């Protein structure tokens with residue numbers, strides 16, 4: 001039964017789609033604005049599909065279990081951090097499932113709540129609950145697709161953007177040490193970009209280049 005049907009039937013309590021809190025309906029004329037438990041104004045809106053994912057680093061020494069509603073964006077985030085983490089498996093699931101998984105493999109934790117030592121057990125278990133491998137289109141492939149669908153205005157904007165990127169490449173040639181220093185202080189990449197005065201993309205690219213250079217030594 002969906003939330004709206006549920007709400008119309010006064011005998012049924014209301015249920016928050018965010019925190020799953022259930023409470024009795026008082027006013028039959030209108031729905032409450034917020035969930036009394038988590039205070040969310042979206043308590044009666046369906047949640048966006050979420051995915052549990054497993055990311056593995058290039059050296060196959062670490063794994064991360066995470067949750068996101070945008071797998072491509074999350075992968076881009078890892079690319080930008082230059083840590084070499086790749087999302088290898090994903091399955092539809094929410095934060096509760098993430099918590100359960102993290103508790104199940106707590107003996108393999110290496111740091112935080114969701115960074116684990118590399119273990120086939122984690123991957124096998126995810127597959128056993130229906131996780132599938134995810135193949136990402138390469139950056140170049142995505143760019144070609146986008147270009148094919150772009151309007152003339154989009155293309156003009158893109159050219160301006162590329163000119164700015166090229167200019168930044170020269171202007172901020174050697175900022176990797178600054179980025180690493182600020183990152184060590186716990187600043188986010190977006191804030192580092194703000195501080196340096198360049199785009200976040202430039203910060204991401206510099207970091208990636210720096211880490212690539214380090215690992216090739």
Ligand SMILES: [Zn+2]
Pocket residue numbers: 016017018019020021035036037038039040043
């Ligand atoms: Zn709630």
